[in-house]
Amino acid sequence: MRYGYIGSMRTRPGRRDEVVGILLLGADRLDAVGCQLYAVCTDPEDADVIWVTEIWDSAEHHDASLQLPDTKAAIAAATPMLTGEFTRRQLTVVGGLGVPAG
Amino acid sequence: MRYGYIGSMRTRPGRRDEVVGILLLGADRLDAVGCQLYAVCTDPEDADVIWVTEIWDSAEHHDASLQLPDTKAAIAAATPMLTGEFTRRQLTVVGGLGVPAG
Numbered sequence: 673m674r675y676g677y678i679g680s681m682r683t684r685p686g687r688r689d690e691v692v693g694i695l696l697l698g699a700d701r702l703d704a705v706g707c708q709l710y711a712v713c714t715d716p717e718d719a720d721v722i723w724v725t726e727i728w729d730s731a732e733h734h735d736a737s738l739q740l741p742d743t744k745a746a747i748a749a750a751t752p753m754l755t756g757e758f759t760r761r762q763l764t765v766v767g768g769l770g771v772p773a774g
Numbered sequence: 775m776r777y778g779y780i781g782s783m784r785t786r787p788g789r790r791d792e793v794v795g796i797l798l799l800g801a802d803r804l805d806a807v808g809c810q811l812y813a814v815c816t817d818p819e820d821a822d823v824i825w826v827t828e829i830w831d832s833a834e835h836h837d838a839s840l841q842l843p844d845t846k847a848a849i850a851a852a853t854p855m856l857t858g859e860f861t862r863r864q865l866t867v868v869g870g871l872g873v874p875a876g
Binding site: 676678692695696699700702703707708709710711712713714715716717723724725727761762763764765766767768769770771 | 778780794797798801802804805809810811814815816817819825826827829863864865866867868869870871872873
């Protein structure tokens with residue numbers, strides 16, 4: 673079953689765009705490891721928050737990606753710029769437009 | 775600027791799948807009105823909630839879609855099955871995998 677992830681992170685003041693840059697760095701290579709969508713968003717009403725929406729072939733693909741060297745390096749680079757305030761929601765993608773069948 | 779929308783709705787007990795069906799009914803036609811992604815998700819930990827993640831060419835495209843007869847009919851059909859508890863977040867999509875450039 674396709675796996676959906678909606679998460680947010682709060683950055684230290686003024687560091688949002690640096691973290692966005694880190695998140696986007698390897699995004700276009702994630703399709704090789706089972707990622708269908710990885711959308712990085714900012715909030716016009718809150719300058720220090722980043723939202724990420726993801727769709728993966730499965731929860732296992734998502735979990736495995738967290739062990740990749742590139743992912744670990746990105747987390748290590750971004751963490752000092754984050755406050756530690758996160759939200760996350762793990763969902764089941766049931767369909768829609770732009771969602772590959774499967 | 776591409777517009778992102780993350781929203782949730784709570785359904786009356788046992789009505790979730792009917793509402794999901796309504797949401798999916800016209801989803802594949804939304805690309806004609808500026809929608810790039812319309813992903814309908816359920817929550818394995820809460821049987822009465824639906825999450826929808828959307829990416830549109832602009833906020834104006836999203837807002838205009840709410841005035842379409844099909845959209846109004848879908849809202850009218852779904853509303854009696856909802857509790858009235860919603861969340862919504864309006865975002866700016868800055869990039870990623872599966873996000874068309876623009």
